[in-house]
Amino acid sequence: MSVHALAVRAATIGGPLARLDPRSRVLAAVALVVTIATLHRLDVLLCAVAGAGALALVSGQPLRALGHRLLHLEGFMAALLLLLPFTMPGAPLLTLGPIAASEAGVLRSLDIVLTVNGCALVVFALLAALDPVHLGQACARLGVPQRLVQTFLLTVRYGAVFRAEIRRLTESMRVRGFAPGTNRHTFRTYGNLAGMVLVRSLERAERVDEAMRCRGYSGRLPIGHAGRFGRADLLFGFAVLAAACALVGADRLL
Amino acid sequence: MAHIPDGVLSPAVLAGGGILAAGGLAAALRHLDEARIARTAILAAVFFAASLIVVPVGPSSVHLLLGALMGLVIGTATFPAVLIALVLQAVLFGFGGLTTLGVNTFNIALPGVLFGLLAHGYVGRAQAPAAMLAAGAAAAAAVAGTAGLVALALILSSADFVQPAKVLGLTYLPLMLAEALITGFAVGFLKRVKPEIFLASARPVAA
Known part of the structure; x- marks a missing residue:
């Protein structure tokens, strides 16, 4: 898509996230992805994926785009996910002739599936609809x-x-x-x-x-900027911080 | 398959990849003076766009990486070009991830720069058929290098990934074949149409 088309798309998708300063979206995306990547308990991961899914719904983007992304991701990880249950040692959960899927391997695969999808949902929700020019700025x-x-x-x-x-x-x-x-x-x-x-x-x-x-270029162009850090950003920042702390806390302390 | 998503690698591997990619980027950005920004950006755009070409190889199909061709044409500026292409792919299409940007940039850019610059002098001097062979070999080596680095990133992250990493390595064979042939033919075309691309004076960013 051209720069113009990308900007139009970003502007028409709107939703509450469009009101945020692009910097807040970038920082929140990085913070949430890092948080989700460090989680290990499956129940906590499920909560994180649900939360990220809610954020993706709120972002107002068409669900078809999301489905397309996640499907691509799964195809990508197939080699890893299908092999892990059969190559990791542990108590067998399922036996297919000479090969057995170990419980540890299945749990590990589930852990990776949830983590990867959670992170992908966060990136989709916060950055996919962001005008790339605003992202650069x-x-x-x-x-x-x-x-x-x-x-x-x-x-x-x-x-x-x-x-x-x-x-x-x-x-x-x-x-x-x-x-x-x-x-x-x-x-x-x-x-x-x-x-x-x-x-x-x-x-x-x-x-x-x-x-x-x-036109007088000598190594510097004005980059410009969009958006201002306002009250909505402050609220959103606190919400992201609270969610991250709650997830990490639940993962480590429960 | 060179785009490792978020949530697979260990924090240590992510940090290590980030530091290595930052080193390559810093070296490239030092040479990236104002005269080269437009050229680097436009070639990054070309390689970003070229990754959309789907090439059938037997029953499977591959997307081109063209790391060695990038190394041949823009040298170390491949580092920022790959990083930028990966950011756009992660944000616009959801390929790869945010925390893996460093690792993925390093895995794709380093072999491309290394083998591209190794072949650069010979490709510039030699006649078309030999130059095509050298470029094809560099492309095959760069894909093998990327496959090896992706496998290494997985294996260093967790001992559980050793077997899957080996299988993943095999999936690079069709890409290796396609990249070697296409890079070879592309260099043959460039030697006929615009041979000055490969002359030392045209080398945009010296190593």
């Missing part, structure tokens, strides 16, 4: 080096350009009868595609660089 105001943020902002802008470029090229390949398969022709075609896009991007980079210099 928030990071700059939180102390991330200016040059890195500047590069990030330009990448957001040109990422959309080159996604469109690649889409256009692959479409023109398809209408000319290109059907990808595992063969030399496919690899050569994709190699040419990557090479072509690289050539165009280098030319584009030169033009952008010259345009920036013409």
